[in-house]
Amino acid sequence: MNENTINLIKEKLGSKIKKFVEYNPKRFYIDILPSDVVSAAKILFVELQLRFIIATGIDRPDGLEILYHFSDDKSGSVISVRVLIADKEKPEIETISKIVKGAEWIEREMWELLGINFRGHPNLKHLLLRDDWPEKNYPLRQGQGEGRKNV
Amino acid sequence: MSDKKRTIIPIGPYHPLQEEAEFFKLYVEGEKVVDMDIELGYNHRGIEKLSESLHWDQSTFLVERICGICSTSHPFAYVNAVEDLAGIEIPIRAKYIRSIIGELERIQSHMLWLGLAGHFLGYNTVWMWSWKYRELVNDMFEFITGNRMHYAMMKIGGVRRDIEKKDIPQVEKMCNDLIPALDLFKGAVMDDPVIHARTKGVGILPREVAVDYCVVGPTARASGVDIDVRRDDPQNSAYSLVDWKVIVTQNGDVFDKAVVRILEMYESIKIIRGCLSGLKKEPEGIFDLNVKEIPSGEGIGHYEAPRGEVYHYVRSDGTNRPVRHKVRAPSYVNVPSNQYAVKGETISDAAIILAAVDPCYCCTERVAVIDKEKNKKLMNGFDLIKLCQKKTELLRKMSF
Amino acid sequence: MPASLKIKALTKSIWVFHLACSPCNNCDIEILDVLTPRYDVERFGIQLVGSVRHADALLVTGMVGRKVVDRVKRIYEQAPKPCVVIAVGGCACSEGIFRDSYNACGPLDKIIPVNAYIPGCPPKPEAIIMSVVKLIKALKGEK
Numbered sequence: 001m002n003e004n005t006i007n008l009i010k011e012k013l014g015s016k017i018k019k020f021v022e023y024n025p026k027r028f029y030i031d032i033l034p035s036d037v038v039s040a041a042k043i044l045f046v047e048l049q050l051r052f053i054i055a056t057g058i059d060r061p062d063g064l065e066i067l068y069h070f071s072d073d074k075s076g077s078v079i080s081v082r083v084l085i086a087d088k089e090k091p092e093i094e095t096i097s098k099i100v101k102g103a104e105w106i107e108r109e110m111w112e113l114l115g116i117n118f119r120g121h122p123n124l125k126h127l128l129l130r131d132d133w134p135e136k137n138y139p140l141r142q143g144q145g146e147g148r149k150n151v
Numbered sequence: 152m153s154d155k156k157r158t159i160i161p162i163g164p165y166h167p168l169q170e171e172a173e174f175f176k177l178y179v180e181g182e183k184v185v186d187m188d189i190e191l192g193y194n195h196r197g198i199e200k201l202s203e204s205l206h207w208d209q210s211t212f213l214v215e216r217i218c219g220i221c222s223t224s225h226p227f228a229y230v231n232a233v234e235d236l237a238g239i240e241i242p243i244r245a246k247y248i249r250s251i252i253g254e255l256e257r258i259q260s261h262m263l264w265l266g267l268a269g270h271f272l273g274y275n276t277v278w279m280w281s282w283k284y285r286e287l288v289n290d291m292f293e294f295i296t297g298n299r300m301h302y303a304m305m306k307i308g309g310v311r312r313d314i315e316k317k318d319i320p321q322v323e324k325m326c327n328d329l330i331p332a333l334d335l336f337k338g339a340v341m342d343d344p345v346i347h348a349r350t351k352g353v354g355i356l357p358r359e360v361a362v363d364y365c366v367v368g369p370t371a372r373a374s375g376v377d378i379d380v381r382r383d384d385p386q387n388s389a390y391s392l393v394d395w396k397v398i399v400t401q402n403g404d405v406f407d408k409a410v411v412r413i414l415e416m417y418e419s420i421k422i423i424r425g426c427l428s429g430l431k432k433e434p435e436g437i438f439d440l441n442v443k444e445i446p447s448g449e450g451i452g453h454y455e456a457p458r459g460e461v462y463h464y465v466r467s468d469g470t471n472r473p474v475r476h477k478v479r480a481p482s483y484v485n486v487p488s489n490q491y492a493v494k495g496e497t498i499s500d501a502a503i504i505l506a507a508v509d510p511c512y513c514c515t516e517r518v519a520v521i522d523k524e525k526n527k528k529l530m531n532g533f534d535l536i537k538l539c540q541k542k543t544e545l546l547r548k549m550s551f
Numbered sequence: 552m553p554a555s556l557k558i559k560a561l562t563k564s565i566w567v568f569h570l571a572c573s574p575c576n577n578c579d580i581e582i583l584d585v586l587t588p589r590y591d592v593e594r595f596g597i598q599l600v601g602s603v604r605h606a607d608a609l610l611v612t613g614m615v616g617r618k619v620v621d622r623v624k625r626i627y628e629q630a631p632k633p634c635v636v637i638a639v640g641g642c643a644c645s646e647g648i649f650r651d652s653y654n655a656c657g658p659l660d661k662i663i664p665v666n667a668y669i670p671g672c673p674p675k676p677e678a679i680i681m682s683v684v685k686l687i688k689a690l691k692g693e694k
Binding site: 023024026027029049051052053054056058067069071073074075076077078080100101102103104105106126127128129130139140 | 191192195197199200235238362363364365366377378380383384385448449450451453460462464466474475477479483484487
Binding site for chain 3: 194283
């Protein structure tokens with residue numbers, strides 16, 4: 001079962017895959033380009049019926065990384081799709097919330113905590129932080145939002 | 152839709168009954184709910200950032216304090232993630248103990264929910280009963296772990312305390328004492344005509360919508376989505392070693408969500424008994440691998456919390472702290488589904504629908520109806536509870 | 552009404568309002584535990600009320616997050632005076648493990664005056680009951 005799904009993913013994503021890592025038999029990491037993220041989400045979520053778990057945004061020295069985690073509930077394996085946005089000054093990526101409704105909140109969260117702009121998101125506003133949170137202050141970026149501050 | 156007739160009902164952020172502050176804005180026309188807005192963040196504590204400044208072992212205690220009700224699920228998923236990263240297989244005794252603690256927590260949490268659901272229906276007897284019998288589970292926790300809450304049992308590479316052989320009969324006896332209480336609730340919910348009338352066909356979440364919103368846990372299983380992390384991916388736990396089954400129902404209404412939770416409690420008892428008999432066979436003393444170093448890499452851990460799948464992602468660069476630690480709690484995906492479920496229902500049912508996903512916040516008590524034009528308070532939380540009770544009263548007369 | 556009479560009235564059947572400021576729920580559950588059959592403080596007239604305007608005491612839990620800080624101040628202002636504030640749990644007393652969070656602006660006693668502290672993570676129901684008893688004694692001027 002598991003083998004089949006993985007082969008199917010490999011086949012459907014095809015040339016979009018830049019790197020394929022099998023960390024262990026239940027954990028797979030796939031690197032793709034930021035421009036392919038919507039079509040990849042369509043394949044995984046709509047065609048292959050995987051469940052979208054969550055996305056993780058990570059601040060790296062060489063850019064901002066987003067991991068989209070998908071779960072194959074039949075085999076219990078997790079497939080993580082990795083994209084790297086190199087532009088740290090004005091990071092932008094297409095939204096997947098039009099395909100995956102459950103991704104709406106996490107994109108809002110990444111927008112406010114990491115400063116990634118999601119093109120085409122229907123409702124990009126503060127989710128967790130105060131509405132008057134200072135601009136250009138992204139708590140999850142390295143060296144920002146650390147330690148206590150007095151209000 | 153004319154904006155004139157629309158009324159906004161803010162629910163929260165403060166409510167007398169319980170838990171955290173959260174803010175729902177219901178748009179209603181007459182008695183019908185037409186739309187809803189959810190505002191979060193009253194509870195944001197920046198745990199993901201804090202975790203990056205803590206040692207691997209310290210983070211276990213931090214994630215425990217994400218939520219008090221599922222305070223073993225988060226550490227469970229977190230240690231699973233770290234063990235996935237490092238490729239550790241824990242001793243079988245630790246697996247059994249982990250599962251016992253996880254299942255006890257599930258019973259505790261479902262009872263808590265059941266009580267609150269009863270309260271939201273205006274059926275306070277159920278509330279008092281279930282909180283009374285919940286104390287039995289808390290006693291068990293105190294006996295096994297030493298704490299009523301925040302059990303601190305999870306540890307990277309095993310568990311912190313053993314359940315010794317001499318203690319097992321006492322735990323079994325406590326388990327047996329729980330059964331009459333569960334039977335009581337089963338009877339109270341499954342056979343009560345008032346609860347049937349108030350919850351059947353209310354707040355339906357169809358299967359396709361459930362898949363679309365990516366909901367998890369009892370919310371998904373009540374809608375016929377057959378997922379359970381305990382069965383699908385039992386990382387470092389004993390769920391694959393004992394006999395139990397996943398409860399799935401098809402209707403997706405509030406009643407089904409209650410039924411799923413009640414039947415799950417029986418399954419939990421079954422798992423605990425299986426684990427206890429497994430523990431008896433294993434030699435004592437080996438319940439922890441002394442894990443000293445975490446290699447670089449990335450790991451994913453998930454666990455079926457009482458509310459659904461808890462998901463943790465950690466990345467290490469080989470030092471003694473995580474580089475990134477992502478946490479996804481089940482309510483994060485379950486709560487948005489309310490936006491669908493509550494549409495077209497009456498206000499008096501909104502309280503129970505919002506509570507039905509078992510959110511980690513139920514600010515459904517302190518409600519004020521505000522007329523948009525005059526911006527004047529028309530109705531407060533007590534009026535709403537009264538409205539609920541009136542409806543229950545009415546149904547009671549009808550059904551007898 | 553003279554102040555002494557107000558204090559005397561306050562010590563009879565305290566009505567509490569429960570205020571959660573970014574807690575982890577545990578202290579909140581223990582507060583509810585105190586009110587339900589096992590501990591049942593309603594015997595002594597201690598009751599949870601729905602509106603802060605009816606309350607004699609505020610039970611505050613959790614480290615105070617930035618989004619709730621204004622509301623905490625507003626709710627304290629709405630409470631009829633005299634009113635006692637009890638900080639329940641380690642987070643409300645000292646922010647506990649969340650001390651270094653970017654969203655923290657507590658502890659509670661920097662924001663509103665606090666009359667009693669109940670440490671513990673979470674405090675046991677017995678501890679909560681004991682603190683209320685001690686507080687009543689202190690208000691009456693007993694030792």
